[in-house]
Structure formats: C-alpha cells, structure tokens
Amino acid sequence: MIDILEPWARSVDRIRSHRWRKILVLGDTDRGKSTYCRYLCEQLLANGSRETVAYVDADVGQKDLGPPTAITLGYPQPRTPWTQIEPAAWHFVGNVTPAGQLLPAVLGTKHLVDTARAARTVINTPGFVRGTGRILQTHLIEAIRPDVMIAIVKGRELSALLKPYRYHRTLRLPPSPQASAKTLPERQANRERAFRRYFSTAQQAEFLLDELVLQRALIFTGTKIHLSPFPYAERTDEGIIAVAAANT
Structure with a gap:
C-alpha cells in the first residue's frame, strides 16, 4: 500500500x-x-x-x-x-x-x-x-x-x-x-x-537450424564450406565464419 x-x-x-x-x-x-x-x-x-x-x-x-x-x-x-x-x-x-x-x-x-x-x-x-x-x-x-x-x-x-x-x-x-x-x-x-x-517454468527445446531465421546475425547467411578442423564454416558477404568445438 x-x-x-x-x-x-x-x-x-x-x-x-x-x-x-x-x-x-x-x-x-x-x-x-x-x-x-x-x-x-x-x-x-x-x-x-x-x-x-x-x-x-x-x-x-x-x-x-x-x-x-x-x-x-x-x-x-x-x-x-x-x-x-x-x-x-x-x-x-x-x-x-x-x-x-x-x-x-x-x-x-x-x-x-x-x-x-x-x-x-x-x-x-x-x-x-x-x-x-x-x-x-x-x-x-x-x-x-x-x-x-x-x-x-x-x-x-x-x-x-x-x-x-x-x-x-x-x-x-x-x-x-x-x-x-x-x-x-x-x-x-x-x-x-x-x-x-x-x-522458472522454462523447458528444454530443440530446433532444426535450417528452419530458424536469426535476426541481426551474420551466421547462416552465407554458403557452407569445408574448413578443417572446424565442424562448421561458411563464406558470407563479410568474410568467413567458423564454429569451433566447445572444448577447443
């Protein structure tokens, strides 16, 4: 009051x-x-x-x-x-x-x-x-x-x-x-x-990346390429993005 x-x-x-x-x-x-x-x-x-x-x-x-x-x-x-x-x-x-x-x-x-x-x-x-x-x-x-x-x-x-x-x-x-x-x-x-x-009531959820649209993010806007040793990499208009494993 x-x-x-x-x-x-x-x-x-x-x-x-x-x-x-x-x-x-x-x-x-x-x-x-x-x-x-x-x-x-x-x-x-x-x-x-x-x-x-x-x-x-x-x-x-x-x-x-x-x-x-x-x-x-x-x-x-x-x-x-x-x-x-x-x-x-x-x-x-x-x-x-x-x-x-x-x-x-x-x-x-x-x-x-x-x-x-x-x-x-x-x-x-x-x-x-x-x-x-x-x-x-x-x-x-x-x-x-x-x-x-x-x-x-x-x-x-x-x-x-x-x-x-x-x-x-x-x-x-x-x-x-x-x-x-x-x-x-x-x-x-x-x-x-x-x-x-x-x-407090959140639950775990899984999504397919191919079905997601990420706003204001550069990743997944380019063309996938092979770039060892990275599990995922792509070439975008602004350069290359590489995703490293969590333990590297």
Whole structure:
C-alpha cells in the first residue's frame, strides 16, 4: 500500500477526462515511475471501466513485466496482481541498459505501442536521461508522439530534455516520497530475481537450424564450406565464419 500524492491523483483525473490515448512517463532513476505507471493503469481500469489499457514496459533493466533485456507489452486487468500479467508481445534489445542499443530500444518501443491498439497505452521509460540517455528519450518522444508526457521530477530535473518540447502537453509531477535510491547491487539483485521468475517454468527445446531465421546475425547467411578442423564454416558477404568445438 502506498500513499498517493495529490498531484498524482489530479493527473489521473486529467488523463481520464481528456481521453489522452498515449501517455509517456519520463523521469530519472528512483523517482517512482513504475509506481506511477501501475497506479495510473489501475485507476484507468477502476469503477467498471470497459476501456482497454495497455502497458509498455520499456525499462530493460528494472522490469515490471517480463524479463530484463526486453521491451514488453501487457494488458493489466482489474484485481490481477502485476506479477501475474503475462507479456502479450515483446522486443528483444539484448542488454540490461539501452546504452549502445538506442535503435533497438526506440524501434521496439514504437512497435509495441503500435501493436497495443488499446484505448489507453501507458509507456514506462528507462531512467536513462542524461547525455546519450537524453538523446534516447528525445527519439522516443518523436517516434511515439504521445498525447501527454508525465515528467516525474525534482526541481529542474529534465530541463535539458523537456525544453525543446515546451509546447508539448506535459504534466510535471513530484516523485513518490517512498521512492528510495537503489544501489548497484540492489539493481543487480532485482534483475536476477526477474530472470529467475521468468525462466522458472522454462523447458528444454530443440530446433532444426535450417528452419530458424536469426535476426541481426551474420551466421547462416552465407554458403557452407569445408574448413578443417572446424565442424562448421561458411563464406558470407563479410568474410568467413567458423564454429569451433566447445572444448577447443
């Protein structure tokens, strides 16, 4: 149970009354973005609402929905715990930080927002907001074109990010007083728990390589060649790839 700030409650009333469809939530780390997103989704679903609410979790490091390293889409339901919401779709980024993965992060978020097709879509962004992170957030804003941005800030935080969008509809909200700074070991532990939870029901599966399509990978795009002592090798447009046995 959390104490909800009055500005947070007023923001929900405004979002509901104006029927803003795409809500992009921005903020530094440890500001309560995830808490706000969950609260907003729950309120939009309250009182017998028949609106479909989608949640796009674009924070690849500290996940509410699905495993780290992926952007995920889910559909919260009234009285359903968040831990029981299964991702309806996801986009693999491949890292627990969007640093160095800006294009997959932007394309993946945009794709899932478009896929949602909901009356309301709440988008939770990573707390990566300075330097390269600011560039990521600007591309997210321009790709998604939200109806409203929710900036959870202390003082003048995010000024450099938001000033170019000063004519865009933006609600600035204070952080949750219960949001506390997490240490690096705490963040790592959260990711480990999220991975364990996601893979707890995993089963071993076998696939024929000839039937698989590997995206963004060079292997299996060329012509197979014999290259001793390697069990597999191929010639591609970018050179030769050789696969070595595990014990070599």
